[in-house]
Amino acid sequence: MSRALLRSVLELRPAVPRPIASPRILPATQIRALQTQTPRQFNPTAQFVDPQPRPSQLPEQSTSSLSSSSQREPPKQKPNPPRVRLPTTPPEITPQKLDPSVKSLLPLLAAQPAHYITIHIHGRPYLVTEGDAVRLPFLMPDVQPGDVLRLNRASTLGSRDFTLKGSPWVDERLFECRAVVTGTEQEPVRVMIKKKRRCRRKKHVFSQHRYTTLTISEVKVVTEVPEDA
Amino acid sequence: MTIRGLPQISTGRNGVGAFILQCKRLDFHYCDWAGSSRGMNGFIKSLLPKFAAAHPQIEITVSPRPRKHPVVVGHYVNGKTKSIEVKNMEPMQVLQKVKLLRDASGEKDKRTTKPVTSINESVRGIWSPYHGNGMRV
Incomplete structure (x- = not known):
């Protein structure tokens, strides 16, 4: 048990700077985050190059990896390929034609303070x-x-x-x-x-x-x- | 004529125009000898330099406090402080607490039921029965 703990801590060490400079995942479908204050680079390759991703590198466990650094090591790696969930972009909405009444009344709406x-x-x-x-x-x-x-x-x-x-x-x-x-x-x-x-x-x-x-x-x-x- | 103070013209609203992080200083206190500071010492060695580099707007002080449990203290723009004891925690758990202090506003914890707070006047005005077309009963 203690060896597993030590190993998990050792494995977590290189993954330590992740939460600070982590690649951004779009928060939700409705929300598009614009990075204006501190532009952080999006590096999608970090999730792919690793031949055997550690459990802390999977996106769905990225938040839980911050909370507990112990009890992280699974007993054995499963042979099936790990699920890698990509950040989803909201579905493209085909632009509709605007109603002419909207076009005519929109300047009036915009003119009010x-x-x-x-x-x-x-x-x-x-x-x-x-x-x-x-x-x-x-x-x-x-x-x-x-x-x-x-x-x-x-x-x-x-x-x-x-x-x-x-x-x-x-x-x-x-x-x-x-x-x-x-x-x-x-x-x-x-x-x-x-x-x-x-x-x-x-x-x-x-x-x-x-x-x-x-x-x-x-x-x-x-x-x-x-x-x- | 009585003397009257200048009335406040505007109220500061963080994020309108400029955004200022409310946490201005973080104090880290540790002990070299005690075992409860082990995670804190590891945090100061391995994680704190990166955190400090990522947040240049926060002043960070590290000072020993022998024979006591490790503590992280946040100082806020409104003059209040918030301290969290981080005894017996792992470095990543300490980082969670540090992030909590960074994101906090320094205000007291309040239970709110309404999601939106506004100091603007109502856009559409207050309804009046004496204006408009009226309603036939």
Whole structure:
């Protein structure tokens, strides 16, 4: 057991700089991360050149490899080839023709000063304006504070008098919405008391979740729509 | 005439315009002798140089604290500190805690139920029954 532990630690040592300079995986299908603050290089070959990838090099285990450096070594390598999951790109949406009413009314919407937008992240709507702070209900993987996300899925876009409703989504070419990852937030520890009837025993279960916080840095209506739209 | 202070014109919102990492300093305290500092010492030797190079905006200080458990202390822009004891941890676990301190804002942990907080005025205004076309009952 101790030899396995030592071996796992030795094997982890070269993999140590990974979490800092790790290749970026696109966070979700709806979100396209733009690297503006600290451009980190994407090096897709690192996952392929290794003839026998260590368990910590597989992408689906990259987060768990940070949490525990012990109990990492599997007893024996399975003969079947390891699954390598590539970062997926969102499916290409064929650009639709814009409705003429949208084309005519969009400059009026853009001319009004303040805009609101209902963006969707993982299917949940967030009605935001520029400068708002959003605490997502989950911890977004593979982002660092300062990263800029381009949010391209929205259901409504509006100003004081006009609202552009998507069916179900507003055309991506009509707006630009960007959010800056400002960090992670913790909630206070939750204590759940597990108790059964007619039994004095009480069990306290603790949990504490972490959440990613964003700031909406830009909401812009694009009026120069390409000609083919 | 009474003297009145200057009213605050604008409120700082991090990420609008410029983004500033809220963690400004990380203190690492270790002990050379005690076994609970073994992972921390390995972290300082192997992982900390890379972390410090990747985060030039964080000031990093390393100082011994003999006969005590190892501690990482984060200092934040709002003047608060947050400290985590990292006794008996492996280097990678210490790195997790350091990342937690880096990502934190320095605020107290709060339970929030609404995801969006805004200080902007409502875009569409407040509804009034006396304006618009009215509704026939």
